Amino acid sequence: MELKGRRSKKILRELLGADDINASIETICLYPARQSVNFLFSFFYDKDEIIKWRAIAAFGRVVSMLADENMESARVIMRRLMWNLNDESGGIGWGSPEAMGEITALHPGLAKEFSNMLKSYIRPEENFLEHELLQRGVLWGIGRLAQARPECLPQTDGFLFPFLASADAYHRGLSAWALGNLKSRASVNALEQLAEDKNEILFFNDLVLKPLTVGFLATEAIGKR
Secondary structure: OOOOHHHHHHHHHHOOOOOHHHHHHHHOOOHHHHHHHHHHHHHOOHHHHHHHHHHHHHHHHHHHHHHHHHHHHHHHHHHHHHHHHHHHOOOOOOOOOHHHHHHHHOOOHHHHHHHHHHOOOOOOOOOOOOOOHHHHHHHHHHHHHHHHHOOHOOOHHHHHHHOOOOHHHHHHHHHHHHHHHHOHHHHHHHHHHHOOOOOOEEEEEOOOOEEHHHHHHHHHHHHOO
């Protein structure tokens, strides 16, 4: 099975929009990884939110499988995602931190090598990203990694605290989710202050995109400690 040209991109988009996304991802994984990653990457910029998020999920699965076969090829893809977040790239990097989070959540070897880079994007003395919309992606990526491998993110909760007080509801909700996945006891008081926050965000988890309030995510995070 090969992917070439516009027809292939259309096929992948149809798979990403299908009702049974689990079956679609299994199908996508049958294509050569080096071909599918380029098409999936293009969907990170899709205007349809569910297509974007499902592409990120499929991308994570494909790169994780590729790493099992050829670790260096997977590293090249991770470096491409990092380059997209570099000012010198000339782009914005939409979807790149989310993809890094998904990949590192799925693959232990890549998590060991790249988790420090992912968390560096919220550390002011390291590679802190100033772009507020990109910060949303970083917070989701950190939360996703924390969901699967919290041990890869030691001493990270303190750098998430400022986002709990952000004017952006996504910052508050996603940092609360990440702190819950880290089982951060130090964040309980701050999370309790958000328990009545009625602002909604579109939240992607377990291949489902749905609106949730910041208060719900904060309360759920408290329950995980």
